Amino acid sequence: MKKGYIWWWVLPSAILFLGIILVPFITAATYSFRALSFTDSTAQGQFVGLDNYRRLVFDKDFYNAFKVTFLYMIPAVAIQAILGMILGLVMSGAVRRARILVPIMLLPTLLTPVVIGLVGTLTLNPDFGVLGIPLNRSGLIKEAVLGSSTWALPAIILVDTYQWTPFVAVILLSGLLALPKEPYEAAQVDGANPLQTFFRVTMPLLWPYLVVAMLIRVIDAFRIFDIIWVMTRGGPGTTTEAVGIYAYRHMFRYWDMGYGSAMIMVLFLFISIMVEYLYKALTTWQGAGETA
């Protein structure tokens, strides 16, 4: 067979990859170096070097968007990791007998975030929401939850947790079901209590799975858009305006493609560096990935 022939076989997926990933990415990358706005007749796509990036550096709202993203991401991922672990442990006992539990548990994760966001909005409505009414009547939160600059972000974290905890739990569950039995038996003979068994045996053996789950969640959380858009559109004020929302506003509200693209590029770089660093930090934890 001629060597060149083989490329025909890769062509379809190559076209797909180029078309839907590489081309948009490169387009966005080139836009970020241009002045391109549909609402500004002086910005016709001329090359402006690093102007967009320079503007970003002095954009207070952009920093705010980063802050909001972190204020949402850190508690959300932490809570999902802990709840996911608990749920995974509970499930691992039951799931061997009832496999059907897994898809049922995954339902929130399988639904689109827009639906989950709507469900969250309705649930928290102070007039007819299942959670909104008691919160309002008991006087715990007097204002509408999503209209409160204090409670809007926690509400988003809550809804996000509702959607993604099962996902973390299922990854950990698959890990738990694959763990070797002997270390547990050794701990039993050694007389370890359940807490010691968890921290000496389960955690270190499960760590690689937890790392994967958390990395996926961090990347996802950093790009959050739909849940926030449906629930608060970034408000009240800018209290829930994460980077994704802020970039969307500039690109598709103000139609400033150049500036929006620069934001996307910064976000992309930031995620890449953070993931790389996080991955190293997490995997160098003692014994990670080893089942000695």
Added chain:
Amino acid sequence: MAKITVQNLSRQYKSGEIQALRDVSFECQDGEFFCLLGPAGAGKTTTVKLVAGIESPDGGEVLLDDTPVTTTEPWERDVAVAFETYALYPQRTVRENLTFPLQAPGRKDAWPPAERDKRVVEIANLLGIGELLDRFPRQLSGGQRQRVALGRALVRKPKAYLLDEPIAHLDAKLRHRMRGELRRIQINLGITVLYCTPDQLEALSLADHLAVLNEGRIEQMGTPKDVYERPANVFVARFVGDPPMNILDASVDGNELVVPELLRLPAASAVQDLLARNSNGKTVKLGVRPKDLQIVPESSSEAQVKLGVEHVQVMGETSVLTLRTDSVELHAKLATENAPERGSNVGLVIDSASCHFFDPETERRIED
């Protein structure tokens, strides 16, 4: 230290599909080195787990010092286990792995910190892992990990030690040394050891008593000498001893034993009596250890049969010959200096007094 008694133990897996143990009973005396010998899947590890209390039997009892412990939790039984798969705590150093059994809840009081540290260093040095105390399991080789696993069992002073193939993954030289060390430790400390191994040589050289397990059943129990000299059936005969015993179908013809298409050998009068009394009169399975096959020159008048040497395996001082006719393959063991060339022909002499006889149907030993 304590006596371990196991009565009519049985255990199934996968709801009865696999019968791991069938009615196993044995007694390991206080201060005794007791071996469970058997091929993979024979039920050795299952027995250890049941004695340790990691799993519960489907039937039968486990007793420590005549006290039933079948329903007692593992840590209350006070036995130590060395696992074949190491089962070390991955994110703890060797020192912490060895210390943990001494500081687990409920045992803390028995081991004040100073004494505990001393004990750990003492055991580590005994096992030759003294320099590795501050390493993590992932930084150790397989053999080193196995010694840590063994150390974690030995560090305590429990009623009994259950060692599941504790030196299987060491290199040959170290294994030989550890075998001697284990036996020395066991005798010096007077400890009770239940020891699993698939290695017949290990079992024979270490054990006071041994039980040969096969498919969840005990095939034979006794001292190493008993088991080697008087194997209870064909399985034991072939499993114990290396190379395995030659088993030939033979029939009795007057005062001769006839192995079809191979040879006729005169039966000693004791053998004639034995077979007359116990066999169904006609056929037996004749077993003869490779070392009992006498090789003589082809031309010798003693030779009962002439055979071609297909293969010569030199194993140092001794060599193993593979002899073959069209239908039979025999192994003979002899001093290397007397070993013939590959491809040559030799004469063979079998002395009926050195033979073992088994019933052709039940494969049980025929004896007085």
